[in-house]
Amino acid sequence: xxxxxxxNTLTKKKEIFKTINPGKVGIYTCGPTVYNFVHIGNxxxxxxxxxxxxxxxxxxYDVTHVMNITDVDDKTIRGSKNENIKLSDxxxxxxxxxxxxIETLNIVKANYYPEATxxxxxxxxxxxxxxxxxxxxxxxxxxxxxxxxxxxEYGKLSGFNPDELKDGASGRVKLDEYxxxxxxxxxxxxxxxxxxxxxxxxxxxxxxxxxxxIECSAMxxxxxxxxxxxxxxxxxxxxxxxxxxIAQSKAYSGKDLANYWVHSAFLNVNNEKMAKSKGNFYxxxxxxxxxxxxxxxxxSLISTHYRQPLNFSEELIKQSQSTxxxxxxxxxxxxxxxxxxxxxxxxxxxxxSKNAFVENLLDDLNISPALAAFxxxxxxxxxxxxxxxxDSIEKILGFIKEVDKVIGCFDHxxxxxxxxxxxxxxxxEREEARRNKDFKKADEIRNKxxxxxxxxxxxxxxxxxxxx
Ligand SMILES: [Zn+2]
Numbered sequence: 001x002x003x004x005x006x007x008n009t010l011t012k013k014k015e016i017f018k019t020i021n022p023g024k025v026g027i028y029t030c031g032p033t034v035y036n037f038v039h040i041g042n043x044x045x046x047x048x049x050x051x052x053x054x055x056x057x058x059x060x061y062d063v064t065h066v067m068n069i070t071d072v073d074d075k076t077i078r079g080s081k082n083e084n085i086k087l088s089d090x091x092x093x094x095x096x097x098x099x100x101x102i103e104t105l106n107i108v109k110a111n112y113y114p115e116a117t118x119x120x121x122x123x124x125x126x127x128x129x130x131x132x133x134x135x136x137x138x139x140x141x142x143x144x145x146x147x148x149x150x151x152x153e154y155g156k157l158s159g160f161n162p163d164e165l166k167d168g169a170s171g172r173v174k175l176d177e178y179x180x181x182x183x184x185x186x187x188x189x190x191x192x193x194x195x196x197x198x199x200x201x202x203x204x205x206x207x208x209x210x211x212x213x214i215e216c217s218a219m220x221x222x223x224x225x226x227x228x229x230x231x232x233x234x235x236x237x238x239x240x241x242x243x244x245x246i247a248q249s250k251a252y253s254g255k256d257l258a259n260y261w262v263h264s265a266f267l268n269v270n271n272e273k274m275a276k277s278k279g280n281f282y283x284x285x286x287x288x289x290x291x292x293x294x295x296x297x298x299x300s301l302i303s304t305h306y307r308q309p310l311n312f313s314e315e316l317i318k319q320s321q322s323t324x325x326x327x328x329x330x331x332x333x334x335x336x337x338x339x340x341x342x343x344x345x346x347x348x349x350x351x352x353s354k355n356a357f358v359e360n361l362l363d364d365l366n367i368s369p370a371l372a373a374f375x376x377x378x379x380x381x382x383x384x385x386x387x388x389x390x391d392s393i394e395k396i397l398g399f400i401k402e403v404d405k406v407i408g409c410f411d412h413x414x415x416x417x418x419x420x421x422x423x424x425x426x427x428x429e430r431e432e433a434r435r436n437k438d439f440k441k442a443d444e445i446r447n448k449x450x451x452x453x454x455x456x457x458x459x460x461x462x463x464x465x466x467x468x
Pocket of ligand 1: 029030031216241
């Protein structure tokens, strides 16, 4: 097997993936800010990360996945004030919704979901050290900032050059609304002001609350160590969020925070940036309300390469649905194989398909050719259908289930199995009744199945059934 190669935003190239500890992977992914329902742009990132984690596990790594929950920031505080409820009650609602949404989309749960409000101590510790080292400074109002001029590597991830922001430079960017000494210095600790209401912590660095960036440094290092393997997010996280995480973490520990920085591209809707004002803004719930199957939505989000912009549309969900329907038809067809013995080498087809599937994913999660290899498998098997016997059913279905460990969209296509078994059993009973000339019972069984939407047809080869 080839080695896994992954595009590292830090070096701007594909690199062979090497772990810190043999066989183990520590991965940190920036999680939701729980002030609203997550939208499909967020979900695209979460599903790419799910694909990545599933694939790492599939190829044998013992993965520890950490995703933070941002449950204190300007937006959550504003939301709780607007509804006149406690911050924790406000964020609980959206935290719960987030977990429901990822379950609906069959996203494998992370090992840890640390919440910012429960890790203030860890954040304060880092801030204290940065103050002691003279890399952070306190302003008159008590807020604490990270001085990027004291960190020479600043800009390493994003290519951002702070000198360009100095006086006279054109196109000055507004980076952080709390910026102080330099426009790019970012806040580590926000001192209390009365807009924060009852949201504050009395700490060694003062009364207030943490900035957003420090959360991720504190929680990733706590659960994964000072340096871990992979840090993921959407490309909108690269600057300033991840640049700042890198700066404050390394300034604190003297070590690199993560070895591989992996980012998913944007999601557009109908070729436009998603925006509430344009009426093209979707949460998962909006799409479910329109009657789309969650797995058609998942398939739509997973089937474009993570570094390609994804153009989302309802048309795309419909195409995904018809792809899933084709796989379902294939499964049903395979289950109904009547011959006993297979006359072709199914193992050979499976091995070749599996190799192509895995090799493509090893190449920077190249999903399109990986899926193409899977559909080529279906096409090949379908074209040899008459040569297939019952001894191949488990092998063929087993391969679909194996692919699904990584893709995570097909499980429900097997879910009719119990129904299938029940139907087969009733058909047997009916045949026996007919042999015994118990036509009353035979009719009862036929009617019972009819009430379940199953119609029986007696043919020369025996009784077959169809869904109405
Ligand atoms: Zn983060």
